[in-house]
Amino acid sequence: MRRASLVCSVVVLAALSGCAASTASDGESGSGNGSGAPGTGAGPGIDDFGGAGGANGAPGDLDPGAEPGEGADCGRQNFNVERKPASILLVLDRSASMLDDPNGDDGTPSKWDIVVPALQEVITSTNEAASWGLKVFPQGDRTGTCTEESFPGDILIPIAMNNASTVNQAISSTTAEGDGTPTGDAINKAVEYLKTIQNDDPKYILLATDGDPSCPKSDSDEFAVQAVTTAANAGFHTFVVGIAAQASKIKTLNSLAVAGLEPRQDPDPLAPSFYLAATKDQLVTALQTITGEVSTCLFPLSAPPPNPDHVGVFIGDQAVMHDTTGADGWDYTGPDMxxxxxxGAACDQVASSGAGSVKVIFGCKDDPIY
Incomplete structure (x- = not known):
């Protein structure tokens, strides 16, 4: 299990000019086989810096007017960057079907009986590692028809630090009495809200639902998938948790998870792409996996790299490969880089060894790191 409350930091070693990086000092510091790997090749090693860093991480001996990648002597700066807590907006389905048991009958415990304590347990345990907010859908109580009142209104609890008790109290006060499942509208409202938050913390949507989208304005799977796609394009990835989802719902939930760019990783190609949970313990495990990943393995950078293809990520002396599939390696979380x-294994290793072992190197525009 990943430690969701792990306090992390990352050392970013940035080569901020476009000239060649293989200077005389570079060659002397490597023990060299020409591979460019840290400490072993003609290229720069992890601990090979040119120029002293200024106070508070300010660049040392660089042209203050130069843009990244345009310095005269490929000067480098090193500075510490503290991990920032992820912001997670929980988008919670409160449709009346959540009162059914996991088999879709009238038995107990209901899906709502499973969801509430599981969410509250994980939100409490990640209070310091994540900033939580809450959006519930649909609005209003059931009347037997899916009306305009069913469509999502404002965010119930805005995202804030140390917000667990407020969010949990709101969940306790919520009832599963809504008509329909306007998933697409709920996601669109979440994106509208997240765009108003003026900070650079990583922001995620956690969609917890038990079924297909429904309601007049959101009655197609395509509408919901497009909403999740739009969220991802805006930089807000979506994790999808299916609460005791029946077989007929799997296709739609898979599509939502893939569109959200945070599919569940499983070596079995036939396994669901979303997080499926039919018991409280299964839901707690799924939520811990999600929150552990976003609170342990995210490393904000102070500036985008001069060349996004010339970035190296290392855990100790071990290079982590760039993997755009998100299965095992590193990637940027959004287009702003x-x-x-x-x-995958890289995140697991950081969780066990500590994020202080992670290093990131920016290469010059014409200087691949590996």
Whole structure:
């Protein structure tokens, strides 16, 4: 299990000019086989810096007017960047079908009985590692028809630090009495809200639902998938948790998870792409996996790299490969390239060894790191 509350930091070693990086000092510091790997080749090693860093991480001996990648002597700077807590907006389905048991009958415990304590347990345990907010859908109580009142209104609890008790109290006060499942509208409202938050913390949507989208304005799977796609394009990835989802719902939930760019990783190609949970313990495990990943393995950068293809990520002396599939390696979390995310075994290794062992190197525009 990943430690969701792990306090992390990352050392970013940035080569901020476009000239060649293989200077005389570079060659002397490597023990060299020409591979460019840290400490072993003609290229720069992890601990080979040119120029002293200024106070508070300010660049040392660089042209203050130069843009990244345009310095005269490929000067480098090193500075520490503290991990920032992820912001997670929980988008929670409160449709009346959540009162059914996991088999879709009238038995107990209901899906709502499973969801509430599981969410509250994980939100409490990640209070310091993640900033939580809450959006519930649909609005209003059931009347037997899916009306305009069913469509999502404002965010119930805005995202804030140390927000667990407030969010949990709101969940306790919520009832599963809504008509329909306007998933697409709920996601669109979430994106509208997240765009108003003026900070650079990584932001995620956690969609917890038990079924297909429904309601007049959101009655197609395509509408919901497009909403999740739009969210991802705006930089807000979506994790999808299916609460005791029946077989007929799997296709839609898989599509939502893939569109959200945070599919569940499983070596079995036939396994669901979303997080499926039919018991409280299964839901707790799924939520811990999600929150552990976003709170342990995200590393914000202070500036985008001069060349996004010339970036090296290392755990100790071990290079982590760039993997755009998100299965096992590192990738940027969004088009701004301001946050690096580790996945798979790389994330597991950081969780066990400590994020202080992670290093990131920016190469010059014409200087691949590996």
């Amino acid at each position: 301001m946050t690096i995310k580790l996945s």
